Amino acid sequence: MKTTLQLDTKIRLSVSQLTELAKQLPKKERIKLASVLVGDDDSMSKTELLSKIRLGLEEVRKHENGEVVLPTLKDFLSNV
Numbered sequence: 001m002k003t004t005l006q007l008d009t010k011i012r013l014s015v016s017q018l019t020e021l022a023k024q025l026p027k028k029e030r031i032k033l034a035s036v037l038v039g040d041d042d043s044m045s046k047t048e049l050l051s052k053i054r055l056g057l058e059e060v061r062k063h064e065n066g067e068v069v070l071p072t073l074k075d076f077l078s079n080v
Contacts, residue, residue, distance in 0.1 A: 013021070022030055044052075062068040071079075
């Protein structure tokens with residue numbers, strides 16, 4: 001008899017907490033995790049990139065027309 005358990009949950013972790021968990025994985029699994037994480041950043045298609053650029057330029061246009069107030073660089077960096 002085979003028993004299957006499915007658990008779907010959301011767990012919020014800081015980067016440092018995720019790092020500590022990843023350090024507990026065997027080396028082979030850490031490498032696999034790293035490749036998955038890095039791969040997500042590079043998988044943006046040309047269409048997606050152009051779409052994001054268009055959205056950014058639209059936000060700049062709205063700012064120039066006074067329709068939107070953008071944060072100062074200091075405020076932006078304090079939230080990063």
